[in-house]
Amino acid sequence: MVSPARSSRVTASGTPHAGGTGRLAGRTVSRIGFGAMQLERLHGDRAAAVALLRRCVELGIDHIDTAQFYGHGFVNEVIREAVRPEDGVMVVSKVGAEPDPDGPLPLRLAQRPEQLRAGVEDNLATLGMEQIPLVNLRRTDTGPGLRAEGDQVVPLDDQLAVMTALRDEGKIGAIGLSSVSLDVLRSALPAGIACVQNAYSLLARDDEDMLRLCQEEGVAWVPYFPLGSAFAGMPKVTDEPAVRSAARELGATPAQVGLAWLLHHSPDILLIPGTADPGHLEANVAAGAVTLDEATLSALDAVPSRPGDVVLG
DSSP: OOOHHHHTTBOTTSOBOTTOEEEETTEEEESBOEEGGGGGGGTTOHHHHHHHHHHHHHTTOOEEEOOTTGGGGHHHHHHHHHOOGGGOOEEEEEESEEEOTTSSSSEEEOOSHHHHHHHHHHHHHHHTOSOBSEEEEEOOSSSSEEOOOGGGOOOHHHHHHHHHHHHHTTSBSOEEEESOOHHHHHHHGGGOEEEEEOBOBTTBOTTHHHHHHHHHHTOEEOOBSBTBOSSTTSOBGGGOHHHHHHHHHHTOOHHHHHHHHHHHHOTTBOBOOOOSOHHHHHHHHHGGGOOOOHHHHHHHHTSOOOOOOOEEO
16 A cells, blocks of 8 residues: 555555656546557467556556457456556546447447447456446547448437446546547536547647646546557658657657657646557656757747548548
């Protein structure tokens, strides 16, 4: 058991918080977490996947982001095996899509209220949890990815009704939103929103107004694609000349500079970079120690925002 005085400085495992501390759904967590999606790449080596998650804990990560549709439950099952209650790790999941292993893409949308409830139940089963501390509702209002059509076009109020019911039932602790517009966030705030996950990086800053609203409302900002994306049409932060120049001057990698910029940009930003490689994991955590001086920050802030608009399906 970690004493209250000590817990503000270190994780439950006694390790300094990776990247410092932030707040998520009423809990103190490390500002550098782990996005588990890429663990699917280790499907053929379960021991390596478990070892990577254990390394996360050793490095001071106590916030892991997952979903049932990552590897058709494989990623959740590995988290269940690797993460122990005494680690004090906050596991966050999401609903709004489901696995589609035989389809043109590995997932399909699951936006209807009964699908959201089923998604929470599936996450609970594979994670082996009685309550998921935070579940994000992944919509399709903005950002790259699938767009809802037909019966998958569901009013926000209908979705929030089932999410709040699940919270009232104790199956989830808090509600987050993903891939949403500013108007959708404003409409959802009365339901109690703990975080927003949108595509956001140094090169994709169209959501500054939403970030400011989150700061005002105490809502965590948890960007996905924090370094851009491998999708065609979305620029990569690591290719940006100003980022590469800063990396050379600081003796860091371009990826570390991109992550460090996010940490410096707002104290409400929490990161969940993902990887299946232990070396990359350690480099991501080390980004929390990269200090950007005023001149470097000014040079990076001056880089124009130019997000791509990639729609799949």
